[in-house]
Each structure stands twice: as structure tokens, then as C-alpha cells.
Amino acid sequence: MPSLGADMDEGTLLEWLVRPGEPVSAGQVVAVVDTAKSAVEVEAFESGVMGEQVVGPGTKVPVGAPLARILPAGAGAGVGAAAPEPAAPAPAAQPMAPVLAPRAEQPPRPAAAASAAPGPPAAAPLATPLVRHLAGELGVDLTAVRGTGPRGRILREDVEREALAAHEVAAPAGLGGELPAAAGRARAAATGIPVAVPAGVPAVTGIPAAVTATGTAVGERRARVSPYARRLAAELGVALGDLLPGPSGAVTAAEVRAGAQAPRAAAMTAAAAEVAPPAAPAAEEGPAPSATPGADGADPMRQAIARLMARSNREVPHYYLETTIELSEPLAWMHARNRELDVARRIVPAALVLRAVAQAAAKHPELNGFWVEDAFRPGEGVHLGVAISLRGGGIVAPAIHHADRLSTVELMGRLRDLVERARARRLRRTELADPTITVTNLGEQGVDLVHGVIHPPQVALVGVGRVLERPWAVDGMLGVRPVVRVTLAADHRATDGFVGSRFLTEVDRQLHTLEEP
Structure with missing residues (x-):
């Protein structure tokens, strides 16, 4: 486990990108490690053959502890059989998928039919944590995706293609079906055609006008965006296409700030609901203690x-x-x-x-x-x-x-x-x-x-x-x-x-x- 900074004492292995017995070269990315600040790609220090993988995905490892052994070239015979592989990815590597519209009308696919048949549990889909995160955003089941990368690895393009296909089945062109903003941007990137998406704020329903991924209202009028709101959206990482105009008819800084807070608040609420036991009705109104991160729940x-x-x-x-x-x-x-x-x-x-x-x-x-x-x-x-x-x-x-x-x-x-x-x-x-x-x-x-x-x-x-x-x-x-x-x-x-x-x-x-x- 490499040291990625003076403040790092340990890290969590998210995924191996190379299997035992496969050749590796110096500088090649062989694993993904999660730290308190970021998921980091780890390169091999020298060339050879991937030997025993001492640590499996999801394992927290102190800095300096061995993750795997690299053997000299030509020494890979029999290594693959000796190295165990995890049956499923670590929970930490799986993002929480949003609730999306059902996909019952999607025509059956051979992969889905095969998975329905009884048999041994299928191996976990081969995909990086970044691709898994994108799949969670788009509501894509990775077990139904056919990977086009090396050894069947699922790539970003495969996930975007699956999300686009699912949307086209659930909502024919021109009807403006339920499509997450990320999927709309994926479709726009793939086809060059603006896609109507609903606002990204969970509490807002009954959207009167769809908004494109570039912040333009679908129809004859365009949603105005103030220059400061554009700059603030870029700083906060908010997609203007996910926002509805305010009372003035334009997207202002207030809408941008609300859009930036909504995903964080939704995630905190979902996490609190998942881990908190049922509570008796409160005698007085007030904020729940679990809603605000304290000393025990501070951001890592x-x-x-x-x-x-x-x-x-x-x-x-x-x-x-x-x-x-x-x-x-x-x-x-x-x-x-x-x-x-x-x-x-x-x-x-x-x-x-x-x-x-x-x-x-x-x-x-x-x-x-x-x-x-x-x-x-x-x-x-x-x-x-x-x-x-x-x-x-x-x-x-x-x-x-x-x-x-x-x-x-x-x-x-x-x-x-x-x-x-x-x-x-x-x-x-x-x-x-x-x-x-x-x-x-x-x-x-x-x-x-x-x-x-x-x-x-x-x-x-x-x-x-x-x-x-x-x-x-x-x-x-x-x-x-x-x-x-x-x-x-x-x-x-x-x-x-x-x-x-x-x-x-x-x-x-x-x-x-x-x-x-």
C-alpha cells in the first residue's frame, strides 16, 4: 500500500485491474485504492508477472503492507489458480443507485434470460469503480451489460449505450419520458441531439417545462441564466440543465445553490434513514441530530x-x-x-x-x-x-x-x-x-x-x-x-x-x- 501523502495512514483496495498470471509492465495501472480524499490508480513499480494478490477488494490496509507480489517474467505458470478472487465487489465500491422509472417494457435480452436460469451465482461484472459509479447514476444493471473492453471489461461507453437503449424503449422519441439528467447528457453526447430531462431537485414534481442538458427550455422559449449563476454553477459542479427557472423566469444563483445542496441533502437523508432505528415521535419540532454530521460523522x-x-x-x-x-x-x-x-x-x-x-x-x-x-x-x-x-x-x-x-x-x-x-x-x-x-x-x-x-x-x-x-x-x-x-x-x-x-x-x-x- 503506497503512501499517497503525509496525512495517509491506510487505504482501502477497491479493485484489481490485473489477474494473477497476467504480465505487467512498470508504470501500468494494476489496482484502484480508496483514500480519504480520492480513489487513486496504483501503478506497478516494475515489470514481470502478477503473482499472489495478498489483499482482496474491500480490505483496509496500512501504508507499507503488501498488496500483491510481482514475479519475474516467465514465472506465471500456475499462479492464476493459486490466487483467490473475491466473489463480489466490496460494499464500499458500490455507489447507491437512484430510484428510476421501471424498465418492464424493455424487450428481453439474451443475457437477462440466461441470468434467470437456475445455476451457480454469476461472477461480478468486470468494471472499474468509476464505471460502477456511472452505472449507479444512470440506473444501469451491470449484469445486463455486455462489455466491449479487454476480457469483457465494461467500459463507460457500454454503460451509456445501455442507458440510452433503456430510455428509448421506455419513452419513445418526442414524448419526454423519465430520464435522469446524467442519462440525458449521455444521450446528447452520443447523438448530438439535445435531450429533455427533468429537474434534478428531488422535492420538485409536476415540472411544467422540460429543460435540455445545456440549460435551454424545450419549446419556443429559452431559459435565461445570469452570468453569475453560470460561474457559480461551474464552481459548484452543478449542471444547469438540472435546474428550473426561479420566480423571475431565469436561473439565478439561488437556484444554483439549491441544486448544489439537493444531492448532498438527499444522500444524507437516505443514509440516516438506512442506519437509524425507528424513533418515537418527537415532543417538539427540531432538526434530527443525525441530519447534521457531528464529530462522529465528519466527512473523512x-x-x-x-x-x-x-x-x-x-x-x-x-x-x-x-x-x-x-x-x-x-x-x-x-x-x-x-x-x-x-x-x-x-x-x-x-x-x-x-x-x-x-x-x-x-x-x-x-x-x-x-x-x-x-x-x-x-x-x-x-x-x-x-x-x-x-x-x-x-x-x-x-x-x-x-x-x-x-x-x-x-x-x-x-x-x-x-x-x-x-x-x-x-x-x-x-x-x-x-x-x-x-x-x-x-x-x-x-x-x-x-x-x-x-x-x-x-x-x-x-x-x-x-x-x-x-x-x-x-x-x-x-x-x-x-x-x-x-x-x-x-x-x-x-x-x-x-x-x-x-x-x-x-x-x-x-x-x-x-x-x-
Whole structure:
């Protein structure tokens, strides 16, 4: 069980992706492990043949305990028979499926008919936890899905295809049947045709007008969405197509916040109803104690973050420095470069700052590494940790490896990929285990200045605020220029203010020496 951060003591094996006796290569993903923050793909450290799998899915394992053994190439004969496989996936890996419309009218399928015949219990469907989660969202029974992946593995496309087929049988085209929003988006992605879906708020019934997955009312009128509501929906991970317009006839921030709270409240209510014993009628009205997470029911991710931050404040003697950087030239370079790039590859200001920090860390290695066993250990490369907020709450800080070797465009691509996979819970072990310096950018949340807390055993964290327009004097002439405030939180055991100030000066210099377009 690998260590995926200083705050990790144990993890839960969710799934093996390789069977005993099959060949593996160094860097190949062989298992999925669940931590307090995310489900993480674990790679093999070396090439060979998968031997005994010591741990089965659903088992909680301390860091450093063996999960499996990799044998030399050619030593796989007879391994498969000796390695037991679980009869069913772990309960932790199974998401709670929503209640959907019955599928009684669906024509019989050969797989379903075969499963109805008496016989030994069928093996669990071969699918990753992410695919199982999607199936739960769409109400798809994985035992009825024919996988098209290697060895019959069920892929995301197989689940979406099954959900689409089920909907087309239950509700003929044009009638607007009961279809979850996720299934509507799957159909829209598969066919390019907008799909009518009901609102995603469980308490709302009798929907007067269907809404497409892009937030447009079906029919002649379009649902208006305020610019702030669009931005808030993107920040909270709320699909505008799941929301109904408010009293004003438009989707506003109030509807977005309600949509963000509804799934969480529904999940908490369902969980409380499942585990709570029947209670006598209450004498007075009031909130049920189980509805609000307390000390015993706190979010595991929040607990992990709390432990790490408490350790940092307890053990690390922080010092803080800040600087204000004028951005006229960097932003002009960015706009010129973006005119030559496809929309999907265009750069945002955060990528400029990340590149500058990576270059500065390479030139000042005293801030790029770890404090372990009362000594500083430099990092083997500049592995830039990026703090990413998750849609369900909490943060992770995976690494962009060797960020100092990447161009701004390449770094932007890595950043976009990292954010997408972090929010889809598809990060890899190496991305969480070895950031050497972390950047947290809260500028998009409207924050001017960030005083961060270092992630042990790292020795530095860079905070980035929002881009502001401020009076700025150049050669005695006063004007209004875009600026950003950048802070450095550093470990005084490893460096002092002199090193930190030179680092921030280098960040400023790097922002003004971007590669030519």
C-alpha cells in the first residue's frame, strides 16, 4: 500500500485491474485504492508477472503492507489458480443507485434470460469503480451489460449505450419520458441531439417545462441564466440543465445553490434513514441530530485535511513573504498566443503563474523538496502540486511532474487534464505522492491575497490571488495596470527570508520572460 501523502495512514483496495498470471509492465495501472480524499490508480513499480494478490477488494490496509507480489517474467505458470478472487465487489465500491422509472417494457435480452436460469451465482461484472459509479447514476444493471473492453471489461461507453437503449424503449422519441439528467447528457453526447430531462431537485414534481442538458427550455422559449449563476454553477459542479427557472423566469444563483445542496441533502437523508432505528415521535419540532454530521460523522476528507493542517501549524515554523506583480506584458503575450491556438488549448493566467513558479523552484532548489528526519531533502525534480477543489467538497493537490521542463501550452494541457481527472476521481498514486512544492490559486474565488499553510513534508507553498486593475507607476507615469499578488509560505527550518525573497523576485522575472509566440 503506497503512501499517497503525509496525512495517509491506510487505504482501502477497491479493485484489481490485473489477474494473477497476467504480465505487467512498470508504470501500468494494476489496482484502484480508496483514500480519504480520492480513489487513486496504483501503478506497478516494475515489470514481470502478477503473482499472489495478498489483499482482496474491500480490505483496509496500512501504508507499507503488501498488496500483491510481482514475479519475474516467465514465472506465471500456475499462479492464476493459486490466487483467490473475491466473489463480489466490496460494499464500499458500490455507489447507491437512484430510484428510476421501471424498465418492464424493455424487450428481453439474451443475457437477462440466461441470468434467470437456475445455476451457480454469476461472477461480478468486470468494471472499474468509476464505471460502477456511472452505472449507479444512470440506473444501469451491470449484469445486463455486455462489455466491449479487454476480457469483457465494461467500459463507460457500454454503460451509456445501455442507458440510452433503456430510455428509448421506455419513452419513445418526442414524448419526454423519465430520464435522469446524467442519462440525458449521455444521450446528447452520443447523438448530438439535445435531450429533455427533468429537474434534478428531488422535492420538485409536476415540472411544467422540460429543460435540455445545456440549460435551454424545450419549446419556443429559452431559459435565461445570469452570468453569475453560470460561474457559480461551474464552481459548484452543478449542471444547469438540472435546474428550473426561479420566480423571475431565469436561473439565478439561488437556484444554483439549491441544486448544489439537493444531492448532498438527499444522500444524507437516505443514509440516516438506512442506519437509524425507528424513533418515537418527537415532543417538539427540531432538526434530527443525525441530519447534521457531528464529530462522529465528519466527512473523512475534512478529517484528513484537518489532521494535515493541524500537524503543519504544530510542527512547521512558517514565514510569509508577498509581492505584487504587474501583468500587462504576460497577459498581452497570452492573448497573442491564444489567437494561434484552438479553443480547447487556450491558456489561462493561472498557467502563466504555474510556469513561473516551476522555473523559480528549479533555480532555488532550497524551496523545492522535503523536511524529513530533521534535515532538508531536495526533490528529484520540480513536481508542481496544484490545489484543486472537488465538487463534493474538500481539496486535493496532485502533481504536474517535471513542470519546469514544460512550455506554457504544455503546462496548460497538463493542468486541464489534472483538474478533469481529479474531479472524476481518476488520479494516480504518483500524482498524489510526490509534489515537491504546491501552488494554491484562489483568485477565481475573488480573493486578493492567499496566506497558505504548507503541506508537510514540503517546505514551501505559493498562494496566488485574483488579477486586479490598480494604479501603477512606470518611469514616473501613472496608469491603471493589471496586477496579481503572490505570496510565499516557507518553512524556516529549511530556508530564511533572503532565499524566499529571491524566489519571489524570480517568479516576477519569469512572468516577464515567457517564450516567444
